[in-house]
Amino acid sequence: xKISDHVVALQDAGSRLVEAAARAGLDAPVPTCPGWRVxxxxxxxxxxxRWAAAHVxxxxxxxxxxxxxxxxxxAPDDDGLLDWFRxxxxxxxxxxxxxxxxxxxxxFLRAPSPLAFWARRQAHETAIHRIDAESxxxxxxxxxxxxxxxxxxxxxxxxxxxxxxxxxSDPPVSLAVQATDHPTAWTIRVEPxxxxxxxxxxxxxxxxxxxxxxxxxLLWNRAGVEGLDVRGDRSVLALWREKATITWG
Numbered sequence: 001x002k003i004s005d006h007v008v009a010l011q012d013a014g015s016r017l018v019e020a021a022a023r024a025g026l027d028a029p030v031p032t033c034p035g036w037r038v039x040x041x042x043x044x045x046x047x048x049x050r051w052a053a054a055h056v057x058x059x060x061x062x063x064x065x066x067x068x069x070x071x072x073x074x075a076p077d078d079d080g081l082l083d084w085f086r087x088x089x090x091x092x093x094x095x096x097x098x099x100x101x102x103x104x105x106x107x108f109l110r111a112p113s114p115l116a117f118w119a120r121r122q123a124h125e126t127a128i129h130r131i132d133a134e135s136x137x138x139x140x141x142x143x144x145x146x147x148x149x150x151x152x153x154x155x156x157x158x159x160x161x162x163x164x165x166x167x168x169s170d171p172p173v174s175l176a177v178q179a180t181d182h183p184t185a186w187t188i189r190v191e192p193x194x195x196x197x198x199x200x201x202x203x204x205x206x207x208x209x210x211x212x213x214x215x216x217x218l219l220w221n222r223a224g225v226e227g228l229d230v231r232g233d234r235s236v237l238a239l240w241r242e243k244a245t246i247t248w249g
Contacts, residue, residue, distance in 0.1 A: 001150050006119035007096050009147050013126040014089035016141075017045065018082055020133035026078050028136045032222045038136050039078060042085045045129045047073030049088040052122050053095040055105045056115065063106050092122060109158040124151045128220050135222075148212035149184035152177065155219055156186040159246050160195050166243040168192055173236045176204035177219065179212040190239065206236035219244070 111117030210228035217223035
């Protein structure tokens with residue numbers, strides 16, 4: 001996907017997120033984020049949007065310190081929360097649209113450029129939390145297969161190769177996933193000290209195939225295996241559920 005595609009996806013996901021939040025109500029629990037209410041979800045994503053936009057807008061070469069970062073997450077009371085979210089989302093979209101393609105700033109995953117990184121990361125940050133808001137409202141909708149497949153690609157090609165993380169196993173186990181509606185497949189071997197990841201569908205202890213949206217939601221721990229074909233050792237998926245948590249920043 002191009003930068004412009006990711007910005008369009010970000011715009012759409014943010015609009016759907018806040019619409020779902022309004023339908024659900026700020027005090028509604030978020031089933032996919034245990035312990036959160038909708039207001040917590042809006043405060044988190046609204047803060048992330050402001051944090052991300054600030055890196056691009058100021059061409060910041062280093063991450064913000066904790067006290068600086070906290071300011072981005074200073075959300076208002078309930079009466080102003082939806083408008084606060086809309087303002088931060090709109091500002092992020094405009095920042096990415098107007099940015100110099102050659103802007104240099106801090107990032108935390110490999111990407112063709114800093115602008116490509118932030119556009120992609122925020123598209124998926126917002127898309128997955130759009131699913132969270134819709135789960136609170138009771139009407140989860142599917143994603144475009146290209147966007148969902150791109151999110152699987154970001155997960156396997158960006159987040160999981162990093163050394164940190166709880167997803168390890170002794171003895172090693174392996175998981176392969178393949179989309180049926182987009183040419184996307186990955187195989188991951190989970191080892192005692194990290195993960196080895198290859199593109200393509202290879203022999204694995206557990207193989208999951210199905211629509212890209214289903215894979216996206218499964219791998220980001222937002223849904224189970226309904227609508228997916230699972231073959232092999234399902235305990236690998238249990239390990240994923242327990243230990244595959246993603247941190248950013």
